[in-house]
Amino acid sequence: MKFNIKQIAEILEGTIDGDPNIEVSKLSKIEEGEEGSLSFLSNDKYTPYIYKTKASAVIVNKDFVAEQAINCALIRVEDAYLAFTKLLEFYQMTKMNKQGIEQPSFIHETASYGDDLFLAAFSYIGENVKIGNNVKIFSNVNIADNVTIGDNCILQSGVHIMSDTVIGNHVVINSGSVIGADGFGYAPNKDGSYTKIPQTGNVIIEDNVNIGALTTIDKATLGSTIIKKGAKLDNQIQVAHNVEIGEHTVIAAQTGIAGSAKIGKYCRIGGQVGIAGHIEIEDNVGVQAQSGIGRKLKSGSIVQGSPAFDFGDWNRSYVLFKNLRKIESRITDLEKN
Numbered sequence: 163m164k165f166n167i168k169q170i171a172e173i174l175e176g177t178i179d180g181d182p183n184i185e186v187s188k189l190s191k192i193e194e195g196e197e198g199s200l201s202f203l204s205n206d207k208y209t210p211y212i213y214k215t216k217a218s219a220v221i222v223n224k225d226f227v228a229e230q231a232i233n234c235a236l237i238r239v240e241d242a243y244l245a246f247t248k249l250l251e252f253y254q255m256t257k258m259n260k261q262g263i264e265q266p267s268f269i270h271e272t273a274s275y276g277d278d279l280f281l282a283a284f285s286y287i288g289e290n291v292k293i294g295n296n297v298k299i300f301s302n303v304n305i306a307d308n309v310t311i312g313d314n315c316i317l318q319s320g321v322h323i324m325s326d327t328v329i330g331n332h333v334v335i336n337s338g339s340v341i342g343a344d345g346f347g348y349a350p351n352k353d354g355s356y357t358k359i360p361q362t363g364n365v366i367i368e369d370n371v372n373i374g375a376l377t378t379i380d381k382a383t384l385g386s387t388i389i390k391k392g393a394k395l396d397n398q399i400q401v402a403h404n405v406e407i408g409e410h411t412v413i414a415a416q417t418g419i420a421g422s423a424k425i426g427k428y429c430r431i432g433g434q435v436g437i438a439g440h441i442e443i444e445d446n447v448g449v450q451a452q453s454g455i456g457r458k459l460k461s462g463s464i465v466q467g468s469p470a471f472d473f474g475d476w477n478r479s480y481v482l483f484k485n486l487r488k489i490e491s492r493i494t495d496l497e498k499n
Contacts, residue, residue, distance in 0.1 A: 345403025
């Protein structure tokens with residue numbers, strides 16, 4: 163895809179220094195720019211590259227002042243970093259702007275879908291499925307019975323959406339994720355064996371949620387597992403049955419959340435965190451990577467460790483821990499004296 167920089171400046175509401183008819187067909191880092199590419203400059207430490215980049219055009223802040231000759235066109239905007247992010251989004255949308263139904267694929271006669279559906283080959287849509295407008299479903303996606311999907315959603319290759327799942331608008335689910343599988347529920351028997359507890363609930367994913375690759379979200383035993391609007395989940399996260407994740411909470415990769423845990427809104431949870439079942443994490447909580455959460459966390463807490471405790475206390479304790487052998491030696495010397 164080729165665009166001239168006049169078109170790009172209009173998208174970004176920017177102004178141009180140079181030839182507005184210059185065409186670009188790809189995006190690049192400023193230090194790796196080449197002819198036909200578009201880059202950006204937002205960090206001062208990369209400023210030297212703008213004088214030697216081979217990119218055809220560079221997005222810069224409005225107040226950028228060149229101290230040497232520049233061989234590329236400039237697009238001046240209020241915030242170069244945000245503008246480039248907006249451009250990446252536009253590029254992604256353009257690349258994803260596919261329509262039509264490829265074969266072989268299967269749509270049950272009772273299913274319905276809106277305008278501008280893209281359904282890639284080898285995908286399956288089951289009974290009574292309802293799909294909104296401008297939904298993009300890539301290859302090898304399985305959508306089981308009674309699923310509802312809103313407008314402007316993207317389901318990447320290999321996604322499995324199990325029965326009765328409800329997905330809102332502007333949701334992105336990346337490759338290999340499984341939404342609505344059976345929760346891990348077993349009742350112990352007297353002989354030490356286990357009996358499977360039927361999982362009869364579903365999963366609800368609200369608007370503007372992004373789910374990374376190979377993430378699993380289990381359906382509820384009763385009721386719903388709920389991912390609320392604006393939440394962002396990274397790759398390889400396990401969300402167990404009846405969990406609730408609040409609005410605009412972000413969770414990094416390899417985190418595991420046990421059954422019926424409740425996580426508030428605007429929380430920030432690092433990678434490889436373990437969260438026990440049936441506990442509550444209130445709003446605006448920060449959990450550092452590799453922490454273990456086994457108790458309720460109050461709003462505004464920032465914790466680290468396993469078991470986790472206050473982040474400031476953890477840092478001070480870690481300083482002592484690193485020097486534990488020296489401290490032991492000093493105590494031993496004091497006792498001898």
